[in-house]
Amino acid sequence: VSTYQCAAKSKHPNRKYVQKFDLATVYVSDAQYNRNIFFDTSPQAVRLYLLYNHWFMQMLVYVFIIINLALALFEDPAVVPLPIWATSTIEIICLSAFTVRMVHYAKVIPRDKFWKDPKNICIIVILSFIDLTIYGALKATGYFAIRWSRVLRPLLLVNVTEGRQLRRAFRSIRNALPQISYVFFLFMFSVLVFSLMALKLFGKRGLLTIDGSPYFTNYLDIVFDLYVLVTTANSPDVMMPAYNYSVFFTVFFILYIVINTYTFMSFFLAVVYNNYKKYLKEEVRQLVKARRFKMCRAFSLLQETRGEGGEPVVTQAKWNHLVKLVKPNISIAHRELLWSVLDDQNKGHIGKIAFVQLADLLSIQVITVKSQPHPIQICFPSVYNSSVSRFIRYMVRTRVFVYVYDLIILVNAVFIGLDEENPVVSNAEWGFLALYMLEIILKLYATEPRAFFARHHFWNWFDTIIIVSALFGTIINSALKHSGGYTSRQILDIVFILRVVRLIRLVDSIKRFRAIINTLIKIGPTILTFGQLIVVVYYIFAMVGMELFKGKVQFFEPNSTSPDQEYCGNPLLKGTTFAKLNYCKNNFNNVVSSFIVLLELTVVNQCGFTAVTHVSARIFFVLFHIVVVIIIINIFVAFILEAFLVEYTFDKSDLQTSLEKKIEELELNVQQYVPFGPPIKLFSIASFLIKGLLLFYFPGSRTVDGLLQRMFETDLRHEDFNEEEEPENINFSNPVFDSV
Amino acid sequence: VSTYQCAAKSKHPNRKYVQKFDLATVYVSDAQYNRNIFFDTSPQAVRLYLLYNHWFMQMLVYVFIIINLALALFEDPAVVPLPIWATSTIEIICLSAFTVRMVHYAKVIPRDKFWKDPKNICIIVILSFIDLTIYGALKATGYFAIRWSRVLRPLLLVNVTEGRQLRRAFRSIRNALPQISYVFFLFMFSVLVFSLMALKLFGKRGLLTIDGSPYFTNYLDIVFDLYVLVTTANSPDVMMPAYNYSVFFTVFFILYIVINTYTFMSFFLAVVYNNYKKYLKEEVRQLVKARRFKMCRAFSLLQETRGEGGEPVVTQAKWNHLVKLVKPNISIAHRELLWSVLDDQNKGHIGKIAFVQLADLLSIQVITVKSQPHPIQICFPSVYNSSVSRFIRYMVRTRVFVYVYDLIILVNAVFIGLDEENPVVSNAEWGFLALYMLEIILKLYATEPRAFFARHHFWNWFDTIIIVSALFGTIINSALKHSGGYTSRQILDIVFILRVVRLIRLVDSIKRFRAIINTLIKIGPTILTFGQLIVVVYYIFAMVGMELFKGKVQFFEPNSTSPDQEYCGNPLLKGTTFAKLNYCKNNFNNVVSSFIVLLELTVVNQCGFTAVTHVSARIFFVLFHIVVVIIIINIFVAFILEAFLVEYTFDKSDLQTSLEKKIEELELNVQQYVPFGPPIKLFSIASFLIKGLLLFYFPGSRTVDGLLQRMFETDLRHEDFNEEEEPENINFSNPVFDSV
Incomplete structure (x- = not known):
């Protein structure tokens, strides 16, 4: 901030100028982070x-x-x-x-x-x-x-105000609801008709279920049973009495499964996918519009008219000042690169069209690392440059080195699988740890340490943390063991987990796997938005569930001798499969176990709870299934589908292409900066050297908004935005609670 | 055929001419039906x-x-x-x-x-x-x-040669396999790593499962259990021992479910969707290419050069002759309509571009119905035209009539739900049958019978068949009842089914539902292709399963007193949940029960069978899950997704638009031929009167090939086909067995 004040004082000491820049900064950073206040x-x-x-x-x-x-x-x-x-x-x-x-x-x-x-x-x-x-x-x-x-x-x-992504997800769901509900009503109609048929076909036959109760005699019970069949939870139990009676009755269930379980569930996915995508696209369109509008505002604050005829422009000095204010810790090299992308013809000033792109450019991730000689090279140049040292450094960078360590990991996997109480196995662990430590030290010897631990070198960080923690864990563990008072199972658990996690490194060596993992990592942040969505919905259901079911089912420690243990402390559960399968801990007695039960319900909708309260409690479970499985899980699947297609099929954005072209044009000293054998890059990083700084440029989108924008880019790119116009729907951006 | 021979004789009595037309006919009909021999x-x-x-x-x-x-x-x-x-x-x-x-x-x-x-x-x-x-x-x-x-x-x-669709589906799967396998291997790697972690975390804790066996102590058992968790079949059982021990262990299972059950399964869908679509598109492109090539061959057989300069053309006479040969029972009106679409400027001859479209035009469904006065009007004109009669005919066509019958159906639904042994209820059934018969008779009175029973009036046929059968069934049933010797439960079952099926009519009254049902019906034929695919895969697995498991599990009739009944006749099953839940009829003892078991395995992968043979029999179940659930079901979902998006978002094809434009241009007597209140049209039928014939034109595609072509139409439309070139891949069309 001090630089900026100096600059402001020396050139334009007036208050108004400072305020103008403040406002422009706010506009640009709002545009960059898609804040819409x-x-x-x-x-x-x-x-x-x-x-x-x-x-x-x-x-x-x-x-x-x-x-x-x-x-x-x-x-x-x-x-x-x-x-x-x-x-x-x-x-x-x-x-x-x-x-x-x-x-x-x-x-x-x-x-x-x-x-x-x-x-x-x-x-x-x-x-x-x-x-x-x-x-x-x-x-x-x-x-x-x-x-x-x-x-x-x-x-x-x-x-x-901060729950932007989440609000957008809720709004998209709300907008898609009418379409989903038509399919849902038709689906329910189908379930009702099938239930009626089941009542007529099986009700009078005197069949019994496995626990001796009459089979398919109550209409509402049938509706519920057939609804649960859609979730596949009670297949094939619900069908067995009819099947045992006659093989022809399976036709009824086959038809039901094909129509309701498969076709309708696919239809739900199709409708959710179609509508969610449609509304999300509209939202992103609005977002891009709002962003351009804000950038135009910022431009009009800083613009000045140049000479003849006079299109309004922004000079490089003002632009530099603005960028420094928006991103205080930006490197000079990075800033100059951005300017050279915008000011294509080296005029020293840019027009509105170029200026508007700044927000997008700032969103492209560029990491700066100083290119420095290795510390050992500075201290002991003769040792570091000796032929043995050079050979070691060369070897570390070959593929052979990688293959050798892949082999070591595989052997390690076998040893992990063996019984660790065998002294050979437990001593081998020290050997493996030493080998892994050696790997890290060799790599650190071959690469400048600050480059090795650069922010984007995910696997380097991963390796070091895992190995060092495992080393400490193993030392503490064996110290405790030798001291005799060995009780800590926790430390051993952590050591085991660290050992197994180490195996994940193998994935990085196989190119095809890396591509899939990268896609996973890229859509990771957005999956977190779904995580929030799930938490909101789970929390609401957990609160309601706790009011309805708290204390109805009791869990007894396995070594308890209470006679109530057999039926989870509730006589109503005597003889039910719920108690027989020892599900007692699946209860709503506190918020943690509620969340776990809700997760189980998401996977397979079991509902033994209806036994302990009124039958109408089934409504709770059906509602949960509709909200979580039919809507949210389908949206999750739809999102992964779309994100996957984008990552696999879409090209780079125009802006990214022009950034890359610029790098080539400027004939920057593009280094293939690949520290080790197989490219240990998280993304396909283009790295280049500018003014002694290594810049790493990450193609692909880092943020949720970026990913969304890329999804609909081809549609958005060709739209003719009227940049002066205010965004259509001002409300859309402020925190509005009509979203649920 | 006789007309054609006459024509041939009178105009060109030479043999060569006949052979030429034969060959052209073969080319055109091959193009129309996409035969590629x-x-x-x-x-x-x-x-x-x-x-x-x-x-x-x-x-x-x-x-x-x-x-x-x-x-x-x-x-x-x-x-x-x-x-x-x-x-x-x-x-x-x-x-x-x-x-x-x-x-x-x-x-x-x-x-x-x-x-x-x-x-x-x-x-x-x-x-x-x-x-x-x-x-x-x-x-x-x-x-x-x-x-x-x-x-x-x-x-x-x-x-x-006839299994074209099926072969195409197999080929698409085979082509998509490499991509699917990468994700599969990564998924398996994840399962293996999680299993190793489970072994280390739970193996030494001495936990017991619900049936008293040690929990998570054998690595291969863990891998299998965790694989089954992906199918959700053993959730939450597999987690309960660990959860009962400590709540923190649920983190392991939550991570597993989020990563493997949800993310990887969505990834599979995404990969299958993406690849299946890509290869199918290429197949359709080849198909269209082959079709154009065949039409060009046909054109070159019939072409003649016209006067000045001389582009090769085909005259109307030859064209008429050809169309009559290709489609012997085409109506004159239909043929003239097609010609007027092709010969836009009324030249009397068409060029190559127009000729090639014939195959597509013939695929558009046009139904011809003679527009005739009502038989009663002919016999008793005074009665039929009387004001009472006119009022009845008017009433039948109003929405009120439909609403009244919707209400009757609803009341009927309630009566069906009630106990049919109550005399009031069973007598009411006669009343309802009478009301439904009255409806059909009234509708037949208001509409010309042949128009009422036209091929595309799905709901008219549906109503009539259901009501008449129900009437017969009820009469037979009550005759048997009164004769005293009442034993036939089958007839009663059929009567019940017919009664319930009647309720489906309600769907047709609600516009939104009708749109969904229409989509379902349109993608119906293609779902049949998947049906064949499933039959092929089920058959193979059933044959293998019968060799592996036949006779291992016995089913005893419920009233049998054999002591073996408790454990399905196999001592190995003593005390297992398989026997407890009375799953004995789920066996591979004949082809029918094998198919039913395989269906159950498709829904939820239960595998109690591994108890009766060697543990390695699990491979059979895992393989089945991979082939059917991961690949085929995903393709089914992907197909429904794509077909749904096409039906909801795509426009009519160019050719359909030009057909519709032609109809308007010719100022045909377009009647809004809607027999009853709410448009009882299966598709949005455009009907028009030409030369005393009603033509019904069905927008949308009738065949699988048509639907596929529409899916990729926007991509295909703009491609520049070199029409003379032979299709790239001759092999692709003949029955080749390298497809599986």
């Missing part, structure tokens, strides 16, 4: 807005959200019970923090906009306060009370 | 080729294939045992029939081509003969023998 443009508001967007403030909000969500661990039914006054105090602190954040937000944006939009957060906060008060009062006076506002908590995660 | 063009070969393609000959081949496949029902282990001499005789007859067909084929195509291509069928037939002889000899002398050539039988279905 229509802040007040007054200087105070801009200062406040900068503070509002400060990483620390954003992190703080997330910390409070996590604390607020984690309260479920301590509230009744609790994993670790805390008194009500403690949890209430923490909740009040969290709610106050959200209120403060909201007041801050209110100061940033124009007053009329505030009351239009974040009313939802207000409502949640106020409701939580009221609910907390009522609950406290009722509990204090000894009444039965339910904290129903706990269900609303995860919605805070959706509604804070 | 490079037949000899000598007149005798063409005659033989016409016979070869005769529908009766093709049907005969299918009949023999079905008989051959159905032999599995009668061969040991049999559903209905027949002596070996009987089944062998039938098989020899079938194999002789295939040989005859092959000899016929050899006469049709050039000799050198024959020995290049259908060697696979030869091999199958010869092998079957040899196998049959050896088997017969061994059996006769009392040795143990296996009919291993039975596994090859379904491959006949793939390799006969």
Whole structure:
């Protein structure tokens, strides 16, 4: 910041100039990070807005959200019970923090906009306060009370300004709902008709299920059983009594499975895929539009008219200043590269079209590493340059070195599989550890250490951390063992895990596997958005489930002698398969086991719980299946499908191509900077040397927004954006709670 | 045919002219049906080729294939045992029939081509003969023998000239295999690493599974258990012992499920979708190319040069003659419509470009119905035209009529759900039947009967068949009941099914549902191709499964008193869940139960069978899962996805648009021929009156090839085909067995 103030003082000492740059910086960084807050443009508001967007403030909000969500661990039914006054105090602190954040937000944006939009957060906060008060009062006076506002908590995660991706996902789901619901109603119609037929065909035959109850005699039971068949959970049990009676009845079930389990479920995927993609595309279109609009605003703040005729332009000096403000720690080489991409003809100034591209250019990941000689080379040049040393360095970089270590890993895998109490095996572990340490030391000898540990060298980091931790773990473990008082199974577990994880390195040696892994890693960040989505939905269902089922099923430690153990402490479960299969720990008695049960329900919809409460509790399970399996899992599959197709079939973006072309044009000293034998690059990195700095350029998109934009790039590229026009739907960007 | 001979005689009595038309006809019909046989063009070969393609000959081949496949029902282990001499005789007859067909084929195509291509069928037939002889000899002398050539039988279905679609599907799978295998190996690597970790974490803890066996102590068992977890069959059982021990171990399973069950399975879908689509597109491209090539051949046979300068053209007379030969029962109106589409400027002759379109035009479904007055109107004009009669006819066509009947169906649904032994309910059934009969009679009164029962009026046919059958069934049923000797549960079952099926009519009244159902119906024929694919794969696995597991598991009738009943007649199954859940009928003791077991394995991969044989039998189940679930089911889902997107998003083809434009241009008397209230059209039919004939034109594609072509139309449309060039890959079209 000091450089910038110096520059500002020396050239344009007036206040207005500084404010202008502040505002332009905000516009550019909003465009870069796709923030869509229509802040007040007054200087105070801009200062406040900068503070509002400060990483620390954003992190703080997330910390409070996590604390607020984690309260479920301590509230009744609790994993670790805390008194009500403690949890209430923490909740009040969290709610106050959200209120403060909201007041801050209110100061940033124009007053009329505030009351239009974040009313939802207000409502949640106020409701939580009221609910907390009522609950406290009722509990204090000894009444039965339910904290129903706990269900609303995860919605805070959706509604804070930072939950952009999540909000977008929710909005896409909401928009796709009508189409999904038509297929769903037809599917339900089909299930109802099949159930009616089952009632008529099997109801009067006096068949019995395996536990002796009458088979297919109650219509609602049949509907539920056939619905569960769609989730494949009760196949083939549901069919066995009819099949045992006559082989012809299987035709009914085969038809049912083909139509409902396969065709309709595929239809759901198709409808979700189609609609989700359609709405997401529209969202991305809006996003790109908003970004261009913001960049145009920034341009108009900095523009000046040049000489004859006079198109408005931005000079290199102003641009440099702006880039330094937006990205304070950008290297000079990187900045100059970006400028040379934008200022194609070396005019010293750029027009609007070029300026607008800045936000996209800044999103392309370029890492700078100083190209330096090896420290040993500096200290002992004669040793480092001796023929033996050169041979070692050469050997380390050959493929043979890699193959040898791949072989060592394979042998190690066999040793891991053997019984570790055999002294040969446990001593061999020291040998393997030594070999791995040797590998790292040799590599460090052959490469400059700072280059070896550059941020993008995933596998180098991976290796070093795993090996060093395993070394420490093994030493501690054997020290404990020799001292006699060996009890720590945990350390041994960690050592085992580290040993096995080491094998993953093998994947990196096979080119085809690497391509798949890279695709996985690239879509990783977006999978995290789905993770959030799942957490929100799970949390809501866990809260409801805990109110409905808490304490109904008890888990007894395996060595307990209680007679209740046999039926999970609930006589209603006597003789059920639920108790027989020892599912007692699958309960809603605290938030952790609730989450685990919900995961199990996602995989296969078991629902023994209906036995312990009313039959209508089945609604809970069917609802969960519809929301999680039919909608969210399908969206997840649709997303992976789309992302995979993009990564496999799409080309680089125009901008990336021009960046690469520029690198070639400038005849930069392009080094094939590949530290070791097989290219240990996470992405296909183009590296080049500029002014003594190694720049690593990562093709592909790093962020969720980037990936989404690439998905629809071919469609978006050719659209004619009217860059002056305000984005159509201003509402779309501010935190609006009509999304769920 | 007689008209054609007359025409030929009167105009061009020479033999050559007739032969030319024969050849052209063959080319056009080959193009229309996408037959790709490079037949000899000598007149005798063409005659033989016409016979070869005769529908009766093709049907005969299918009949023999079905008989051959159905032999599995009668061969040991049999559903209905027949002596070996009987089944062998039938098989020899079938194999002789295939040989005859092959000899016929050899006469049709050039000799050198024959020995290049259908060697696979030869091999199958010869092998079957040899196998049959050896088997017969061994059996006769009392040795143990296996009919291993039975596994090859379904491959006949793939390799006969008629199995075009199926062969294409197999070829696409084979081409997609390398890509799928990379993901599969990475997936298996992940399973192996997780298994090793599970062995290290859980193996030494002395945990027990629910049936008391040690938990996760054998590496291969762990691999198998974790593989089955991917199919979700043993969730959450496989996790419970670890979860009961410590909640932290669930992290292992959660990671496993997220990575392997969800991410990798989605990856499989993505890879299958991507590759299957890519190769299918290439196949369709080849198909279109081959079609154009054939049409060009036909054109060059019929062309003549017209006057000045002279582009080669085909005259209307020749064209008419050709169309009559290709499609003998085409109506004059239909033919004239097609000509007017091709001969845009009414020149009386068409060029090559227009001629080539004929094959596509013939594929567009146009149905001709004579527009006639109602028979009652002819017999009793005064009655039919009276105001009462007119009012009835008007009422039948209003929406009110439809709503009233929808309401009746709903009420009927409730009555069906009630106990049919209640006299009120069983008498109400007569009332409902009367109401439905009245509906059909009223509709028949309002519409000309032949129009009402036109081929495309799916729901009219549906209604009539269902109601009339239900009426007969109910009458027979109540006659049997009154005669006292009431035993037939089968008739009652049929009556019940007919009653419930009636409810499906409701779907047709709701527009959104109809759109979904139409999509389903349109992709129906292609789903049948998948049906064949599944039959081929199931048949092979059933044959192998029967050899491996026949007789290992016995089913006892429920009222049997045998003590073996408890463990399915196999002491090895004592106390297993397989026996406890009474899965005894899930066995490989005959081909029907084998198919049912395989279907169950497709839904959820249960494998209790490994208990009765060696552990290595698990390979059978894993292999089945890979082939059917990972590959075929994914292709099925991918296909539905693609077909759905096509039906929902694509426009009509160019040719269909020009056909529709022509209809408007000609100012045909376009009637909105909609017999009843809500458009009872299966597709959105455009109907029009030409020369006293109603023509129904069906947009959308009727055949599998048509649907496929539409899928890739936008890509294919703009390609520049060199129409003279022979299709690149001659082999691709003849029955080649390198497809599996």
